[in-house]
Amino acid sequence: MDTPVVLSHTSAYLVLHTHNRQAVVHNALTNPVDPYGISESGTHARNIAARIRVFLGECGVNLENEMEIDIAVPTSLDRTSSAFFKSHVVGTSCSSSELVHIAPGLFAVGGALNFIQAATWMEPLELIEYGYELCGRYELNLTEARGGYRDRRPLTSRQQIHAALANHPHMPGAKRAHHALAFVRDGSRSPMETALALAIVLPKAKGGLGYRHIVLNHRILIPQELKATIRSDYLEVDIFAPHRNVGVEYDGDAHSELKRRTHDADRLAILGMLGVSMRTITASHFMHQLDFHRAMNSVAALLRLKLPTARDYQLAQNDLRIALIRGWKSHND
Incomplete structure (x- = not known):
């Protein structure tokens, strides 16, 4: 050989x-x-x-x-x-x-x-x-x-x-891979962050919001006039929709330390000053159907999306929720 x-x-x-x-x-x-x-x-x-x-x-x-x-x-x-x-x-x-x-x-x-x-x-x-x-x-x-x-x-x-x-258009799997790639984004830092992104980008027929215009871990530079309010020169947003100036973040900590909560509060305040509307989604939202449904409704409202009100959509959304968390190690990740 x-x-x-x-x-x-x-x-x-x-x-x-x-x-x-x-x-x-x-x-x-x-x-x-x-x-x-x-x-x-x-x-x-x-x-x-x-x-x-x-x-x-x-x-x-x-x-x-x-x-x-x-x-x-x-x-x-x-x-x-x-x-x-x-x-x-x-x-x-x-x-x-x-x-x-x-x-x-x-x-x-x-x-x-x-x-x-x-x-x-x-x-x-x-x-x-x-x-x-x-x-x-x-x-x-x-x-x-x-x-x-x-x-x-x-x-x-x-x-x-x-x-x-x-380069390989006829390779077995190429057609399915091309379709899947439309929903993939660079830069995810964890399976949980990926789950949140998918809940946004996947089609409504699959239980998502059907909104693809997002980037992950986007850096927003701090303007000179606000540099006295924070130590960093930039802030990273887990999921950012530049056309809507909306950020969505995943928070898996059940009980954050005071120092961390203080930092997050300062961060949200500065992002608000920069005109970025923020929504935080937690592990608990993913664990319960109604909490997840309401949380994603709030994200849709920020993105100015109209979601279906039919029961079929809510069922599809719950099926997606269950599929996204199937491999999570614990509810506190």
Whole structure:
């Protein structure tokens, strides 16, 4: 089997979620001696697969013995007949910017391509959430049963995913990925912030507000005349609607410290002076149907949106609420 090997689909998804990958990858690429031997020429596919499994295991990915390793190949002629690998035809060659080098002779598709590939197995809402994760500053901890996540730099962006879709328009999943990307925004810092954004941008038919003109963690500069009122040169708003000058924030703290509450009060006062209308949504709003319904009605009022009054919309909104919080670790996150 020829190398390099490019991990894709589920195998790449698992690699992109391993907490220990950076240290393992750094060691693999800087070690003067190839620690895994994946790149050795003339190696049988069985042995390459075994060596890749060793690498993945050190990263924290434990593939079941019968589980094939997903790999990307340019054309159907490049498929391998090995029972240890499952070949996925990309259709065109991947550029170096679309891949992540993880070990000698071993790459993984980057976040943009993996988003497209994920459209072949993820449900629509799950795919959109994955887009927020890839383009955001957090990643889910797959080893925790419910709601664990950790901070990290964005793995891709909406712009890069758009470019990948343009480069690979016929890749399986491209059409669904293109539709999902319309609801993805860059810069989310947590699954809860993502949930709030989705409650705003998703169509009314799906229980959202149907308002797409938002940016996440938008910085508002403090003008000179107000700099004496706050220490920072700017304020960040979780979700900002620039066309309406409206901000929406998620607050998961059940009992904030006095110092934090004081800071938040000062912040809201200054944003008010700047003409920004603010609404804070808490974890408790998400936990109860009526509270969530009223909270989203208030956001809609600030955005000057008219929502359906039919029972079907309220049912769809509640279904969305339940779906958005399905993986939350606790009510106080």
